[in-house]
Amino acid sequence: MSKSYAILPCNGLDKLAGSLSREIALRIAEQTGSEIICPTFYRVSDVLYNKVAAEKPLLVIDGCGTRCAGKLATEKALKVAAKINVAEESKKYNIKLGSSLRLGENELRLCDLLVNNILKDELEDKAGQEVKDTVLMPAEIDYEIYQKDKFVFRLPKEGFYFNENDCWAYVVGNKARIGVTDYVQKSLSDIMFFTPPEIGSEIEQFGEAGAIESGKAVFEIICPVSGVVTAINDELLDYPEYINDNPYEKGWIAELELTDFESDKELLLQFEEYVKIMKRKVDEFHV
C-alpha cells in the first residue's frame, strides 16, 4: 500500500488545470486510501478536516501559478509533504492543456504521469538515495550583521561568492555548495516548500537550481555557478524551515561539480561588494 495522504487540491472550476487537479486527487485517493480535503469547504470551516490534516502527510495540488491550494495550506499553518503544480508539470512534460474545461486525451495522459510520479516517489523514498554531500564547509562562519528594525541579516565575511540575485556559492576545488542569503529567506518569511534541482542535471550559470516557496511567493534559486548537480540538501524536503534558521549552514540548497568556474567568477561578487547591495536592498525594499 502506498503512502496515504491528506490531499488538498485546487478546485478551480473555471480552468482546465483546476479540473485536472481534481482528477489527480481522485485517482491518488482511490489508489492509496488518501483523503481529499475540499478547499472551498475548508475555507468556510476547518472542523471537518482538522483531524486528517494533522494525522496524514499533506499533498497539495495546485492547478496554476495562483497557487490557491498552497496558499490555503499556509493560512491553515499546515506542513506540506508533497506538491504538484499542474501548469508547471504540463510545461515540463510539454503536454499542452486544451481550451475546453473538459478533460481530453492530453489532460488524461498528464494525469496518468503525475499520479504515477507520486506513487513512484513513495517507492524511491523507501529505497533511499545514497548521494552524499562532499563540500567541506568551515566549522565556524564569521558573519557580518546588519540590522533593520527587528530584522537581523547575516552575511558570511569570508570564502563565499554571491550573485546579485541573492544566492551564494562556496567553492572547494572543483565543487561548490550553493544556497540563498538571509535577504531571500527574510523576504519570503516562513518557507514551507523546497523543490530541489534534479541530481545529475546540468545547470548554466544563473540557471534555475530549484525553488523555495512561502505563502508570499515562489523564489527561483538562481545558480551562481555552472555545473552538474551532485547532491541536494534532502533534509529540506522535510524541514524547509532550516533555510529560515540559517541559509548558509543547515539550510544549504545543493552541491555541483563545476564546469567553468574561472569564467563564472567574472560575474560573481565577493563579500565587500555584495554586502553593499544587500544593505541597499534591505533599506529600500524590506518591510
Next chain:
Amino acid sequence: MSEDTFMGAPRDKIDWAPTIDYTKCNYCMECVKFCPHQVYEVREAEEKRLIVKNPNNCVVFCRACGKTCGPDALSFPNKNETTKKIKEIRKEMEQSE
C-alpha cells in the same frame, strides 16, 4: 556599484523584462501586487489595462512575477543569451577604458 548597473553592466543595455501575452492575461493583477519594483503600471481606462512601464526596474534573471500568473501570460528572455550579452557588454567596457 549602483542600481543602474547589473553585474557591472549598465542596466538599460540589458534586455530583461516580462512580456505580457494579452491573449492570455485576465487582468487579475497578481503580478502587480507581487512586484515591489514598479515594473508594471495599471491603466484602468485603456484597452490594455496592464503594461510593462519600467522594464529597467525589473531585476535581471528574476521571473518571480511569472510564477504568480495563473493564466501563464508572462514570458522572459532566454537566460543564457542574457548572460552572454552581459559578458559582451563588460568586455566592451573594459576595452574602451
